Amino acid sequence: MKYAYGNGIILDGTLNMEPKKDMIVLIEHEKIVDIVDKGTDISGYEFVDLKGKYLMPGLINLHVHLPGSGKPLKEGQDNGERIKKLAKNPIVLIAIKKICEKYAKMELMSGVTTIRTVGGAKDYDTKIRDKIASGRMIGPRILASNYAISVPDGHMAGSLAYVANSPKEARAYVNKIANDRPDLIKLMITGGVLDAKAKGEPGVLKMPPAYVKAACEEAHRLGLQVAAHVESPEGVRVALENGVDTIEHGAKPDETILKLFQERHACQVATLSPALPYALFDRSISHASKLEQYNGNIVFEGIIECAKACLKNNIPVGLGTDTGCPYVTHYDMWRELVYYHKFCHVSNAFALHTATLINAQIAGIAAITGSIEIGKCADLIVTAENPLEDLKALRTIDMVVAGGRIIDHPRIKKVPEIERELDKFL
Template sequence: MKKYAYTNGKILDGTRNMKVKEGLCVLTEGDKITGLVPADKIPAGCEMVDLQGGYLMPGLINMHVHLAGNGKPQKKQRDNEALTKKLMGSALSRAVTYRVVAGFAKTELMSGVTTIRTVGGLGDFDTRLRDEIADGKRVGPRILAANRGISVPGGHMAGSVAVAADSIEAALAQIEQSEKENVDLIKLMITGGVLDAKAKGVPGELKMAPEMVKAVCEKAHKKGYKVAAHVESPEGVKVALANGVDSIEHGAKADEEMIRLFQEHKAFLCTTISPALPYALFNRSVSNASEVEQYNGNIVFDGIISCAKAALENGIPVVLGNDVGCPWITQYDFWRELYYFQKYVGVSNSFALYTATGRSAELAGIGDITGTITPGKCADMIVTEGNPLEDLRYLRHVRMVVARGNMIRDPKVKINETVRAELDKFIN
């Protein structure tokens, strides 16, 4: 197995109170980190990799990804169910779509994200791609995959990246199917979202009955699966937590009851500021949002931020995802979620980086595999020009990505200039 010594770099190890470590080299062999040693202690047989003063840290972990989308802005809402039927309707269209999905995963990696958690995808594409990447047949990040989520008729993403279960029996049957596909977790769509609401003030309307949530969680837990849930209202969060959901995706304005439920059930929050920001803060002439969508976007945006603040104040674990695939949210811009977490929730740069590395690995159940620069863990690393503890914008362009020991120098991604220009207005 190839041995490398990463020299002349400054190390950020991904732990809670990380500080810059200088004068040490990171040793790897194959896909593992084998040591952190002074330059004069590098063992023979290592190939030297000069980082030229760059900052080496764990690869980022994006905990909320939909690999079926590219984030391209839309002038009007798409019929996602009809589009999915078209994409998955023939062997040829499925093959082309799978190739596109694999390309999106590669883009995640090239942007510095070495692990993703997918929470709603097309067919069994996510688990299939996960295995091909792990076997070295494709280039991409480590994937924790849910494949298709479970929704209800008329529910969030029903018929596209989620199955519309019209009964508890149908929802439980989908768990059986997910088990056959060897998923890593189960995803529920409990409430609607910003674009589902037809009136002002009702984003995140409860769609899935509490009885269905409970039945799914009980069966999933018996099979050893954690359950993540899309929820964007206080009622939805409480229903999810009270009935066994393990992670709340997005969140809503918190109160004492919600905090108590989080704590009692030892659940965590996946904060997703990125997808709500365009609907809340963009001029409608740019976002193409209706007045109702912008109004509801503000409710969700404020609720997600409020929930994150309340969670941190009450010792509830938080991770980050950018809901990639939503309009304006690309497969290469996860760094923005860290920036928004710092800007709007008020955490330090160090805590934001820790949240997207060591903390996420721990809560995803892979803390023994990745997330920190620690001997024995996987060599999942990135290198930046400057210090993200001083400015998170240094994560925007990574000089190097190392995924399971495989080194990629000067990785490139194709940028959507319209998206970049509009989102950069919110980067100070």
């Protein structure tokens, strides 16, 4: 496993990346050992001819729910109740583990070499993580949270999250989750679009501040970061005041919230993909109610405003898809970059930098992956076109390299209906 990748154009994932020609990336086993000029003696390496294509770091998706497919909802279908019923069926749960493995592999085939799961079925995420790490299956690197923690009538309560009834129970659930060696803890602090009961009330605070504080204190004592589902300004404030490390989704911030972000050294993980269908689709397509569309637009605009304000104030912003929500598949991370460019007005280069090195920094793995640098893991993708000119180049991946292992011309079965409807908003 000694490969020399040459005759291509390198986009290294760093902030000021420029296309680099006439360079060769040398890989031994899973590591990048050198980057040398064309013409250097590479005896002992198998040459991989990139044929003028673009070599860059693999994408990192910071917000994934492995059990979800992203298939559109049928008219009148309650996705939350459906998930709860499935989660209580032991026979279905056996099948769900296989489904999670399938979707983890799909992420990799789409060019995502690292995923961060933020609420999953039982302890499946850590089991799949360990199976991939040991070489027993092909998949991306996984940073896993397993089950999340919610409260009665809270977001994902009883489906992908334990239900805490006191600060003591919140603390106890952190310890229960920690027994399976997760990489982070996920809290469901507010409701979401589908939980809202009235217009203008998405992201209602569900988890009391004392619960948040207890869970964060225990997680930090155990050396674990805390990510939190938050979709209202009040929720963001409560989360940051009580120790949350990453705000998943977000909401329009005020000066107090921005100061809390800075004091806590916290980050936002923006997720534009799940809010877009509720906010922008015709309701005949999304099957969203008027209430859901109205509140979906509030959440969509809130995530955008949070990202813009954070960027303006040098607060890190990462990207994730919230895969599992309707119209959000395990093969469309590239769309999140397009939306980030389109709605938050960042450059193509900064969107790619965010989905690689910044995401690695937020996840705490920048010393391992996220850029093409000597000593880092060989997590790479190859595209025929230049994503710095058009991010849609990432839609078709010619090659994935995961920990040095080459997957040539990966193929994914896509859902035509999802492709058709989402393409209207590129």
